[in-house]
Amino acid sequence: MHLPSLLVALGVCGAVAAPLEQQQPLAGSARHHAGPNKVFNPYKPGNNDPFDKKIDSQGDKLQPLPYRNGDGASVLGPRNRARERQNPDLVRPPSTDHGAIPNMRWSFADSHIRIEEGGWTRETTVRELGTSKELAGVNMRLEEGVIRELHWHKEAEWAYVLEGKVRITALDPEGGSFVDDLEKGDLWYFPSGHPHSLQGLSPNGTEFLLVFDDGNFSEDSTFLLTDWMRLTPKSVLGENFRVSPEVFKAIPEKEKYIFQGSEPGPIDDEVPSSGKGYKKSKIQFTHKMLAQEPVNTTGGQVRITDSTNFPISKTVAAAHLSIQPGAIREMHWHPNADEWSFFIAGRARVTIFAAKGTARTFDFQAGDVGVIPRNMGHFIENLSDDEDVEVLEIFRTDKYQDFSLFQWLGETPQRLVREHLFANSPKEAEEFAKAIRDAEEDPIKDTEVDEEDKEEL
Template sequence: MRLSTAVTVLGAALISDFAAAVPVQDSPRQRLLDGKPLPAKYRKDPPDPYRPGYRDPNDGAVDSIGRKLDPLPYRNGDGTSVLGPWNRERARQNPDLVRPPSTDHGNMPNLRWSFVDSHVRIEEGGWTRQTTVRELPASIELAGVNMRLDEGVIRELHWHKEAEWAYVLDGRVRVTALDYEGGTFIDDLSKGDLWYFPAGVPHSLQGLSPNGTEFLLIFDDGHFSEESTFILTDWLAHTPKSVISKNFHLPPEIFAHIPPSERYIFQGSQPGSISDEFPKGKHVKTSKYNFTHRMLSQPPKNTTGGQVRITDSRNFPISKTVAAAHLTIAPGALREMHWHPNADEWSFFIRGRARVTVFGAEGSARTFDYQPGDVGIVPKNMGHFVENIGDDEVEMLEIFRADEFRDFSLFQWLGETPRRMVADTLFKGDKEAGERFLKEIGDAGKDEITLPPKGGYDEAEGGEDEL
């Protein structure tokens, strides 16, 4: 009995020593050694800013969603709580609710929308939802459609009066088209690939992935409606069968059972390889135009805070009316303060959480928080930035109704402006701060996505409770 007890005690001791010698795989120390970020439970979050006693003269970003805060209307000692009905989830997406006193909406419109709020058209094996001037009145130059197709599902043969640009969000899709000279085009695309069909070019789409495919469609007119598409079956349903018979040189009874209305999206048969399916008629020829582009296969421009890929008519020649940039923004990084001189920016957020402030002149500005699936508009020439306020990378598209991507960097502009003029404008009476600022912008290098120094700044930053 004594021997058994001793063995048990010894075994327990050995297990205890062994446990102490082996690192806990999810401990804070082990995560740091592995180069992993600390989970929220190990981080000391700053105080809740939505309280009467909180002060933040620098207006630091607050991730209300990530921190699960209830953003009551307090700001730097002003405001008070809400006694009536209160939609906490909506409030978390609206930082303008508690904007700093210096920010005035002026006449600036709402610049944010989410596909989640759009009407969904449900079809056989797919769905669509759109954002146009009807959903977002500021979206004048571009309209967007989010579409999903299951494996083998066809977005039937059609064309538009607007040009169509698209980005594959996930899965694989086959596109077909006929060019202006009667050339045939077929290609299979994957995540991160683009296509562009000029106005009037007939085309079709078919999902290829077992788990389906989803993509973002952009049209170069904000008044576009997916309901106004020219669809093959819709046209034939509104054409006398005698005319169809004459057109195709076949007896009318051949067309007795063609669809009585548009099919739009429907389940099709499984496609073969492109070579097997390419038309073989004696008049068939391969298109000399390339209607597709591998955007994520482009070498990126590496910045201090992320990566940028730009696709426009310079590297995708067929795309004459739509230009775009794909950006990844690291946690804590900033899509630098800038503006676009040639077109409105239509932004689409794929991953992460971001804060955007748009400066509209006349003392007005608006701030918005964005999540995946959200759409933003920045009118041309309005200064703005995109700040990653979450713990994960932000992935987004900047899209323009333009042949080329163009932007002006505030950092670069001030760095290439005479130093005396910059100092007189911003730092009159504060020579030391002026000299430090001029030293920082001395190289005038453009850093589209910029990351502050890891060690932080000399001064303490962020809000604190008033004592």
């Protein structure tokens, strides 16, 4: 993965020491007032935090600097201050980060936008994000009545409606036709090679996230109806459709791709009503993800959609998470696929444990994509004190799977846990054993310890 450079100097050489940068929080960071006329600022030489607590530099209007527990120096060279505030854990990594792990973050804001009549599209693939090997993403916008023309792909297409309404059409291998209208929080899935189209509905149209089951996918490499027609001899078109070749003088001279169409009517009025060839598909290509009953946790909500409740989705599984302020998507890993995350709202911190004594921390906000290779341990921590993190975890697999560190240790003989982690610390061993004794699944945890638990500990 590649990010625009953070031009941060981690040290300064020279005979004369440079003056330290005198930093104060930007305007409006009242939550950092530690008392009258005192402001808490973690980005200064004297700050000491052995526990690497989270810092919301965006929400708290702080400018990150590479100072940590007495080490580091100020920045003298050119700087992208806005980018630094978005990625504080790159400017000042936690002390636990170690080793060389590839960049796992990309923002759709850095992707090239293709602008068309009444819409646009931008993509995040292995070309933009080198670690995005299993999946690729496309963010697309269609105004009211605007059509993403009839086409198909080599790859399967999974999609989540971010805003607005959209009409989809598809054809199954048995010749069955499918038409449906979707809204925010709904999904569709088209297997490889299945022809389909999309059209924006409602006054403000629609925007959605498309995910393809190959990181090398490119939206520009789709098989387009108008492209095929214009690249086929008109005599052959005439023979194929049993009409005069002159009929095809009217076809477009270039692909249409995204274009303004007429306002669609009700589905029942749109589908062909005559002719022996039309029949309704028996396959359900769509699913209402946000309408699912959520799994309620102590720190948020989880909805999982895979082939068990959306049978056609054989190559893509997904979870929709709402992580409340003060909560964390618990430490876990996925054994069967890389995680491709898309952040819809909020700000989050993620540390990836990649074995071999290596770990690296990334920060995410709305519009960002993250990749976590299979089996690498990680968490998602909400950085904000007042906004939920909303994120899609997406996988190239038919079934969603994960392992919880909490559950693993809670269901392992406690003698083993104690001798691994607290061999010479009986008091701490007892406190930890009480904390994990129930081992109940709680994928999004409220990190506050209640008063009863505090008394027990």
